[in-house]
Amino acid sequence: MGVNNLQQITDQLLAHGRSRDEPALIIEWGTTGRQRTVQASLATLALTAKEASISNPAITLVGRVNHVYETKSWWERKSGFGQSYIVAYDEHYNEGIQQELQETGANVLVYPHVTSIAKPSPTDNWHDVTSICFEDAQAVRHWIVWLRECNVDIRQLRAELIVRTECAAKQLEQFGLSAIQDDTREAEVSLSGLPGTEQIGTTTHTYHPISHDCLAKQFESGERQTVHFPTVESVSFFVDSLRQGGIDWVANYIDAICMDREVEQVVKPYFAIKEEEHESDLVRRSWQSGESRVEQFERFIHEVMVLYPEPEVFQTYGFIELSSPTIAEAMNHCVQNGATEITVVPVLLLTAGHAS
Structure with missing residues (x-):
């Protein structure tokens, strides 16, 4: 300094x-x-x-x-040094992408910075619902929260469960539930944790103002910038955050690189599509690495649920500590907070002066 x-x-x-x-x-x-x-x-x-x-x-x-000191330091010799990446936020994979890219020496901005909490349950009578459709994994998690708040025993539900995405199906599996995956089947109740949804929204998303400032600074020069969209969900978060942050104007300067054709179709109405370049290969590998990391956690969660079906206290890095009725919910909390190493510690929960 x-x-x-x-x-x-x-x-x-x-x-x-x-x-x-x-x-x-x-x-x-x-x-x-x-x-x-x-x-x-x-x-x-x-x-x-x-x-x-x-x-x-x-x-x-x-x-x-x-x-x-010679001509370059060890950091300046990294393969990604001097490169900047803007990656659209997705709740599942951004931690992996960001970490992988930063380890190459690149400068990475993940936008937006989001805090997501469950909305109040739209009904107390989940026993009477005949079919429920989940658009994404977050909708599943918050539905489970609603059931607990309404004191609903999930074993007594008669609703047919339908999912639109693989992530939603996997999330239901973590709670021991199976579903029909169908893109067209109608349901009595359709739930989505994504912003701007036409379904019943399960989630309140708060975008941190500092992330709007950081993104706007990237476009101050008036030059076009490349934004990488890993998933369909990342497009929803990015577009909604631009609107709420009052920085819609940056859309005119964005060239989008999409991880697959499905994402590309969703991006087209909003941003110009850019053909993939050499630099985007690194982002794709990082995204795939992050995807693999989540899949490893999901397998681990399933194994732990078999060993410890009762309430536990979870600790990750010694900083996050919480009590949860299900191991899956707590483990997902840890993953969302960027944990790459988790220690599960069974303990007695003390309530009202006695052990439960």
């Missing part, structure tokens, strides 16, 4: 006996895709930094340690 006072700092070092020719180095935005390095002598460091428009955050190194 201290870039704004760099001239004063170097003057003081020189006044206290440091050599004018002593090597110095400034590293701006270290270990990110925006990293820049400027070399100079101690006497010329402030002027060189000003000419290069170096700003905080940055660190300054003075002395013989700078002889170790």
Whole structure:
């Protein structure tokens, strides 16, 4: 830090006996895709930094340690260094995509930053519903929350369960439920956790203002930017967030790269489609890696539910701690919060002064 006072700092070092020719180095935005390095002598460091428009955050190194620096640091030699990616948010895969891309040295912006909570249940009489259709996995999770809040025993339900997506089917399986996968079959109640849905919305989505600011800055230059859409769900979140954030104008500067043809059909009404390029291969591999990670968690959840069918307390990284009636819900919470390592700890739950 201290870039704004760099001239004063170097003057003081020189006044206290440091050599004018002593090597110095400034590293701006270290270990990110925006990293820049400027070399100079101690006497010329402030002027060189000003000419290069170096700003905080940055660190300054003075002395013989700078002889170790060659043409590029280990971070600058990473395959993705200097590249920037905008990836549309999807609740299942973005953590994997972001991590994989950042490990290559790339600068990654996932948009939008979303907090999702369940809405109140639209009915207390789930026993009377004859058929329920789920558009996505989040709709399933929040439906389970509603059943618990309404004190409904899921074993007594007579509703036929229908799903539109594979994710919804897998989520139901985590709760021991099976469903018919059908894109056209009508249902008495249709639920969706996606924004802008025409179905009964299960979820309230809050978009954090800082994510709107970060995206808008990417387009300040007026140049076109490439946005990667991994899933159909990611398109819904992206478009709805642009509208709510009042930055719809950026749509005119977006070239979209889609992970498959289904996503492309959904994107077409909103953004220009860009043919995949070499750089998009890295995003695709990262997306597939994230998808595999979720599938591994789903298998693990199933195995744990067999071993520990009773309520548990879950801890991930020692930071997230919660109590849940089902292991699946707690594990999903951990995955959504970016956990890649989860420890399941069975404990006695204490309520009203006695152990349950």
